[in-house]
Amino acid sequence: MTSRTVVPPAGTPAPSSSLPSAAEGAVPLPAPAAAASGSSLPSLQAPPHFRQFETLGAHLAPNGAGGVAFAVWAPNARSVSVIGDFNGWQGDAMQPLQDGSGRWTAIVAAAHEGDCYKYRIESPHGEILEKADPFGFQAECPPRTASRVARLDYVWGDDDWMRSRGERQSLQSPVSIYELHLGSWQRAEDGSYLNYREAAHRIAAHCRNLGFTHVELMPVAEHPFYGSWGYQITGYFAPSARYGTPQDLMALVDTLHQHGIGVLLDWVPSHFPADAHGLGRFDGTHLYEHEDPRLGFHPQWNSLIFNYGRFEVRDFLVSNALFWLQHYHFDGLRVDAVASILYLDFSREHDQWIPNPDGSNQNWPAVQFLRDLNTAVYAAFPDVQMIAEESSSWQGVSRPVEHGGIGFGMKWNMGWMNDTLRYFERPHFYREYHQEDVRFSFWYAFDENFLLPLSHDEVVYGKGSLLGRQPGDDWQRFAGLRTLYGLMWAHPGKKLLFMGGEFGQEQEWHHERTLDWHLWNDPMHAGIGRWVADLNRVYRSHPALHRLDFSKDGFSWATTSHAPATTFAFLRHADGDGGDLLAVCNLTAAPLHGLRIGVPRAGLWREVLNSDAALYGGSGVGNLGGCEAQPVACGSHGHSIVATVPPLATVYFSDSAPPL
Secondary structure, eight states: OOOBOOOOOTTOOOOGGGSOOOOOOSSOOOOOOOOOTTOOOOSOOSOGGGOGGGTSEEEEOGGGOOOEEEEEEOTTOSEEEEEEGGGTTSOEEOEEOTTSSOEEEEEETTOOTTOEEEEEEEOTTSOEEEEOOTTOSEEOOTTOOOEEOOOOOOOOOOHHHHHHHHHHTSTTSOOEEEEEOHHHHOBOTTSOBOOHHHHHHHHHHHHHHHTOSEEEEOOOEEOSOGGGTTOSOSEEEEEOGGGOOHHHHHHHHHHHHHTTOEEEEEEOOSOBOOOTTSSTTTTSSOSSBOSSHHHHEETTTTEEOBOTTSHHHHHHHHHHHHHHHHHSOOOEEEETTHHHHHBTTTTOOTTSSOOOTTSOOBOHHHHHHHHHHHHHHHHHOTTSEEEEOOOSOBTTTTSOGGGTSOOOSEEEOHHHHHHHHHHHHSOGGGGGGOTHHHHHHHHSTTTTTEEEEEOGGGGSTTOOOTTTTSOSSHHHHHHHHHHHHHHHHHSSSEEEEETTGGGTOSSOOOTTSOOOGGGGGSHHHHHHHHHHHHHHHHHHHOGGGTTTTTSGGGEEEOOBSSOOTTEEEEEEEOSTTOOEEEEEEEOSSSOEEEEEEEESSOEEEEEEEETTSGGGTSOOOOOTTEEEEBSOOBTTBSEEEEEEEOTTEEEEEESSOOOO
């Protein structure tokens, strides 16, 4: 896409925090429960309109008093009643608050924890709708569609993690993320889904063995269609009942935290499905979405688009983000499809969208929503990370709001992903003509705080697996995949790898089957796993590979003598006494001998990683532990090493190898 400006025009809507919030109910509602014993999070410090989950929805009376207080926003309804197990699905009438908020409330003494319920809504035109609770904390297991009365009590044991997570996931820290889909990562022997708790220890052990610092869960909020992978959400405040209860999901996060692993949640504020029990036409009118389909319907995903210009909708979404961070201890949100939020013409033909009065295509109310979102999240949780999946060239996505940015902590580098995979799919003998596919990403590597993703989107819909996209014979395919990972882990930016990539999954991913775990018995696949584990180990232990990820001071090209166009050598630097690391990539199938490379200082440059080592499945070509820098100038450096670079391999050299 062409370059976009982020300077809002005059008259851009003010942040929702400056708008009047929906009034609190006159009918008494239960006070929010205090944080459970063992929780290291204090009560959420956010304005009331960003804590709507404390009053809307179904809240059990405190201290065992009995009964449930229900509250729902349906401003255009003629009447609303709550129907459920507790009244034979016949309905208890709700009363509208006389404050103009559009809220309806009722206290039902016969309702109890675990009861299923819905709201029966009479529209302005007399239509009867039965809707799940937008703020429901639990849902029935699909294909059933009711909400459940639920508590959010849980005794957390992750105090050590919560105290240290700000340091663990700062912009200067190593962040290596394992992305997974719970329904297809592993299943029970009978083919049923693993419970959140059952999966927890398996995921923790796997990620610890491979050295990942974080897990990113694809969306777990309740979604009626399993094949949407969680991206078509109807229960924004309810974890999917396919895998257990709210407390089961809390136990998964708690377990990973106790093993020193952070947990990110894939979060979807860009669109929602039109299922009859969901948010669409909630009170018989277009309440959460735009009425005009040119603004309110997403043609690519056949879904509805939130009306970001409505403060109640912005408050709903910001409340939801804070809810997951507060009650489930998630360590950050990966915000899905940000480009579709930013642009009015995203994935639309020229006559399918409405431009701004000046003819531009920026969705300014949506921009303000994203700024409000990031401002609210970082104010309440300064030690989390907000990560944008954003595919356009909009400037300042990961820059502070006060500097004109959108306020995310990091942004996915989709350009790097597309260029790099295109290069690695090329036959080896064509690569010399396309070196810019690799070099280009280094030119803009510091324009944003980039995260390098090899995500689920790159191994579906006929694209094949990452291993399957490598050219050549079997040996070359495995060597090529190891080299791809070696280049990725050395490139500036944090890392993300989708499940299966860590051992060279042969088949492309499909949500209806699990990963091919039996491939770990094959030495070549196991070699990929050992390579990923060692990459993560060296990445964490060498500050040069992570400390200055987002600074130009952390990178420089290394000069080589007579190197082919398919050889790339560059240095990663750390501030202070962190030392330097030299990465050399040979992206053709012939070894390079006697390659002179300029280095910044004398001494032994130890070979700390070599993807061609025999234990990874390589041919065993290397440098016998390292190369001594000679006082021979090469490029701007007064010293140089003479190295051997194996075929289709990445080699790391360090001038100060710390204990590993």
